[in-house]
Amino acid sequence: MIMFVSCLDSNFLESHWKHPIAEQGLPPVNFSDLEKNLDPNACGTCHKDQFQNWEKSFHAKSISKGFLWQKEILTSEEYRSCFQCHSPLAETKSELAVEFQTSEILNSKSHNFPKGISNPSILCASCHIRNQIRFGPPSRVQPANEHPTNNLPHNGYIVKKEFESSEFCKSCHESKKDGVKLAGKRLMEVYSEWEKSPFAKQGIQCQNCHMPDREHSWKGIHDKTFVKNSLLPTWTITEKNGNYKIQAELKSMGVGHKFPTYIVPKIYLRFYAILKDKLTPILLEESVVGRIVNTDLTEEYLDTRIKPQESHLVRFDYEPKENTIQEFLWKIEVDPDEQYIRSFEEQLAKKGDALSKPTKKLLQESLIEKRNSRYMLFTLSLKVPVSLPQ
Incomplete structure (x- = not known):
């Protein structure tokens, strides 16, 4: 024994x-x-x-x-x-x-x-x-x-x-020091992100969130409830002389690393106006939260990820030509596999005909799975007239 x-x-x-x-x-x-x-x-x-x-x-x-x-x-x-x-x-x-x-x-x-x-x-x-x-x-x-x-x-x-301990997870969730770097950052730095966070200082380990009560499910970005419980969206809309001022904040409350971590997931924040006698909402503003790199993993275009207990802010004005607004909408959508989708689509277009039939089928089926992983995280609405924070 x-x-x-x-x-x-x-x-x-x-x-x-x-x-x-x-x-x-x-x-x-x-x-x-x-x-x-x-x-x-x-x-x-x-x-x-x-x-x-x-x-x-x-x-x-x-x-x-x-x-x-x-x-x-x-x-x-x-x-x-x-x-x-x-x-x-x-x-x-x-x-x-x-x-x-x-x-x-x-x-x-x-x-x-x-x-x-x-x-x-x-x-x-x-x-x-x-x-x-x-x-x-x-x-x-x-x-x-x-x-x-x-x-x-x-x-x-x-x-x-x-x-x-979080150290146990580091082997697979942190790129090697000599690995690929874009804009001075490795492709995976989730352990380093956690190590610098308030969670690490408080002794909150990876397992506390991803294995609560020792549950072997390792929930993450693909789980809507898990993600929803970690974020707080708030917004205000004020109107003056026909001009609407929109201010929105998406705060990372319970994520112990950058949100979202890695280069794969993307979060889309879209703001709409619903007008009288119009069936289709008008898209006013779109913002992306994530780390956007090319499919060759050689260049980083943008990194808007949210650090632990910090926020992504969106501010813009909207002045409609006519006073026909009924409602404002804020939709937050999660695309857990965005980088894979973009990469797989490119590979299918460039190399699809050269792949064997079984391999091409695997690629096509995987692409369908990843496209279907998107989900709507939050949908918030404010009726007009508006003046109070929601």
């Missing part, structure tokens, strides 16, 4: 996320068939809530159609470099590239995944198992300073507080 207690240990994280992660090897001989099986379905036998949440998460979809179709346009080295985060285990990598189909890895896979690997994404073992040893956060039931003597499933586990 293994059960140790540790303080935060940078050496553990360095070792735990040292790539390439070695194959798990042969399971201990005293393990039952269930304990030997590293398939998430087997883990879900006892860890039901974690499995059910993981199954619906983006971790379980890290090897998706949008990932797989790119194998034909990337070099082997470029494609394999993505595995470090998208498919960290040696055994799952062997499902994706022949370079990982060594005798050692295939032997390990046959013993640890007896029914094969149907989903070579980020699995339970990707974070929790190294060399057949289980790791996890301190128990919420068993006091951390007690060492139980009864036999535990899979020989118990080694307690590591790092599982509840």
Whole structure:
């Protein structure tokens, strides 16, 4: 039975996320068939809530159609470099590239995944198992300073507080220091953004928001309720001599990094006027929140992301030709996959005919999925006449 207690240990994280992660090897001989099986379905036998949440998460979809179709346009080295985060285990990598189909890895896979690997994404073992040893956060039931003597499933586990620290997430959510930089910034700096935020100073970790109550769902920009609860839109409209002055603020209240993080998502703020006897609202102003770069990832055009607990402000005047305004609308739309959509559309137009039919189909299906990920976050309205803040 293994059960140790540790303080935060940078050496553990360095070792735990040292790539390439070695194959798990042969399971201990005293393990039952269930304990030997590293398939998430087997883990879900006892860890039901974690499995059910993981199954619906983006971790379980890290090897998706949008990932797989790119194998034909990337070099082997470029494609394999993505595995470090998208498919960290040696055994799952062997499902994706022949370079990982060594005798050692295939032997390990046959013993640890007896029914094969149907989903070579980020699995339970990707974070929790190294060399057949289980790791996890301190128990919420068993006091951390007690060492139980009864036999535990899979020989118990080694307690590591790092599982509840933002540092644990850094390996995959922060670009390497020598990675691509645009306007002096790496493509992913979510850990650095958090580190500079008031949340870090208050001890609020990534897990507090993205894994509340240890929920294995890792909700983010694609989840409307999650995003909606983190932002506060307010606006005022005043009128003087037929001229309307609109002032709007979108404040980041509960986001511990820049909103939105990375280069992929975009948020659109659109303001409309509804006129009498007009069916279609008139678009008055449009503003984008996000980091806009080209599809080649060589140039940044704009970065309007909101820092933690700061705001994006919009101010403009509108003077209609006739006094026929009935209502003002403010719509806030989220496009979680904007950068992917733009990039995939370009690849389909330029290289679609050169792709194999299966790969082209994967690209087309992925593009449809990403176009359908958009959602309306807020719709606010103010009747005319207006003078009070809403």
